[in-house]
Amino acid sequence: MQQLDARELSRQLHPHWEDTDHLLTLLAENAKNFPQQVAMRERDHGIWQEYTWQDYLDHVIGFAAGLEQLGVKENDIVLILGDNRPALYFAMLGIIALRAIPSPAYPDTTPEELSGQIERERIAFAVAEDQEQVDKLLHVVKIQGDQSGIRRIIYDDPRGLEQQNHPLTIAFKEVVANGQARLNAEPALFNDLINRPSIHDTAALLHSSGTTGVPKGIPLKHGHILYGARNAANAGYFSEGEVHMAYLPIAWVGDFIFSIGAALALRFVVNIPERQETSQHDLREIAPTLYFCSPRAWSNMLTRIQVGIDESPPFKQRMYHHFMNFALELERKRLNGKQPSFGQKLWYWVGEQLIYGPVKDHLGLSRVTKPYTAGEAIGEDVFLFFRALGLNLRQFYGQTENCALAAAQSADEVKLHTVGRPFPGVEIKINDDGEILMRGDNVFDGYYEKPEDTAETLRDGWMHTGDAGYLEEDGQLVVLGRVSEVVYTAQKERFIPTYIENRLQFSHYIKDACILGKDRDYLTVIICIDFQAVGHWATENGVPYSSYAELSQQPKVYDLIREQILKTNHMLPEPLQIRRFVNLHKEFDANDGEVTRTRKLRRNVIDQNYKAIIDAIYNGHESIEFEAPIVYETGETGVLKRTLQIQDVTSKRN
Template structure:
């Protein structure tokens, strides 16, 4: 936090090389002065692209800042931001930063109890909400947390003219600010002079897999250092076309859509809705595109479903060209010579180019994936399609920008080398340590956690890894997740789970085996992919639960698990599994908003299933807890099959 008594001297001592006026607001002002009519941001609204120039961007930020200050927001105040990607929410975040207040984004689908807890921890009095749905949620939060004084909404539908007490429109705040700027000459310049490179520009949060999420304050200097390091490595280029569709509460969105966008003058494009993002992607045709492995996998599944439903000639062409292109990519990774020649040229005309265009990836020059391991077939497929897809590694604590593959250093097992300006080493316990100006300075009001994470200038990432002879990093999993079977055989559940999720048919998986004689898995099938498979193979079903328990679906998942077992060390094969009747759900507390498993919840909730798997039972009558859309809970009795994996050893 940075109260009015903020120790600037102490902050400057942490980063003496930073220049005080080198901050994100200064970059925004420079863009508005030098490129006033260049489009900075576009939003699709009712099918029409609305454009904002850098001049418009700066005006919106300063007007909102002036209006927010008139409403009593002071340096050090934490302001919640909640909703899907919207221009006014980005303007609002930087408007708060003008005042040296701290924007604190929350996941749009977070329940009221999580939001209330976040507000209490951060003493939040002001929230910026996207629309009526989020305002209603804020009203519910206010019942638990009455200190929420002001709720500012963006979308006026259902609210304008009928605002409850303490609720006001974004446009009204801007109008108040515009009036102040007109009446107080010099105020706009003053607002832009107030921030410092040492100020916290955003308060992000850890995933909270083992408890309450920790606040992760990132300063202007951290963000800009991370962006500049990445640009020096060729990761970003000036003037990228970018689509802002990732959750605003995820650090990657802030880094890409605000940090890199202001530093390198990106054109940021916002889809009309999450549901239209893939459709809008084709119109946007970005030059830079990031997606998590599961998103790349879902895109591939969509293509495969479409090919299965298309005409014979198109299907034949796809089935002829794609396997050959993938084989060529595999050969490249193995260091073997590949002669593309005329067949690659012909495939580009008939298959690869049209598919990239159909997906909206026709102009992408820099394609990235991170967050977890990506499936080999998925990775090779997109590279075979002609995308230079690369993996990178980062965390919120290091602005998501630490290590990445270079175009010439592609590997299925590594995540690349550190960016310029980032140092990396592995300690005696096998933990990955990082150092650089992109590393945060400590958790929000949590000195104990800060002291554990930051030691002697190095960030202890909590991840286990190893450095290959060529300097590339291999990430093995969380150090805290290294466990052992009863016989002492050590393993990392996440490592095995990620490989299970390489299958298009597996949405989520939990591997259990700590202090037990064997490994077992709880599997959540991918409804779309398995549903398509069932249609092709004559398996009838009426619901997710029914599909998951179909005998032939069990055979399918057993084959997928056996394929993973074939590549696991002896003694670490998955011996038995169950197809769960549902997906793991963040609203049920089983996974975080970024879909990381909460193992304590899984162990507790599915304890009877775990015991039955280990006892050799063939089925279990399980009382399933469910959460309805209105937040109420209930239960259903389900009979779940428990199955062996043939050949597991």
């Protein structure tokens, strides 16, 4: 009766949604109309394993039938834990067929974090990728003791698990086989499982980043997901039959939308790399047509290219720099509305044969027609570089609450500082406080068991995004940062830390930056260097080091980082310029609670963990001996001790 009431409420909220229009019916239609067409590929031990749409449907329904035999019922929440794997995608859709709810977690989630999620969501069943993830869950069971509600752990990769024969574990293949046997005995069950769900049912329980506390559950219904994907398709963001690589965490909303929602609605070919570590290598074999990655990942790609060029013969370096400088200047003029001449087009064609094309092929981006970035601001150098290569790189804007798809730049309207226009079917306006408000069928209906948070976020038919921004005269949206992060110095100078941090992180030498200055006389910053980029720079410049900690404290590295901060200071008004900085001897780490799994800063944790450093910065100290607490993925703890230098931005060592 409770589920019926929930459906009726959803029908009132979305009267034009059709009950039978959901993820399972789309999968069934694809299997019926394109049974032998490849739907998914996975690289396993160097060999690409293919699944047709019929294979896809058979695995999903077989798993659903077997899972129901194990005791999963409507509204049960089932944990999904691991990296991208076909079995985990099949499992999520099988869970949905039972009108139960998949709840994916990040693969590097610690046992303690899992314990909290399992308790909050009353999870009794889990699907795990491999032994590492199963061991975490069994550790949670051990921690919770008699209070543990876990009844079954289903695993995909059997290595190291088949011999254990733990009473709680069962192989994914066995569940599917049991389900297939049941389907053979009950012929009507196959269609029954396809038709059980409704567009008004929850298709996934995703989670907020949890920057200020425990992540909130965000239920997304079939309708939210499909309308989000279709709105994007209507705007030209997706096309039917895209070749897509599924490498982003399955717990992130973008992966669910790209790899399941849009993939089913538009028949994508979803390709899964062998491991996260091989994703860039596998990308070249996949040669996708659609590619999304964060500004940080685009920046890392550029760093790899620059490192490779620095190690090339002199002639190749000169040719590369000549053509790239030409292309960069051409792209700057193009973004300012100036079209290239015939001669420039001809010379660009030459560069395409010699430089641009080979670089794109090396990266695996030679077939990409839809490259995107989102999540934070992207550096001008990075943005211009990939566009100069001939990739029409564009920015988009979204959150988990609106299925990650709200606005994007069109192919012919690209600006560095905007995120584009709202998609068809999405309305955006700015309230009197400068907050971005949104409504549309892609916007969720409320948080999981959080009525107060729901009432705060959804008001008068509009979702309050929590982001500050404005609409330009031509309708393009500019996002400034989180409204909650607008703070003031002691002199009442208003600033948004993330705005300054993003601009510092435009430098590929800076991985993370935490701006300090709330209620203080001036701004300072804690820097986490990018080990790969700074390490390469150190090698090229004769700076010795044996570890991240040692490299971070090298005097020449301080000079390097000072130069990056000065570049940012030139863009800031004098009262908001950064005065002092320290290079931390470790990276901000999600296991230490300093950043979320999506690498957003948890400022309260940083303030607490590094209070002694912050006090030393503002007390004018030139160094501090500091022990940083460390939490390993196993849950064990330790410390990393180092003497840290604290320097003024305006001064330079002799």
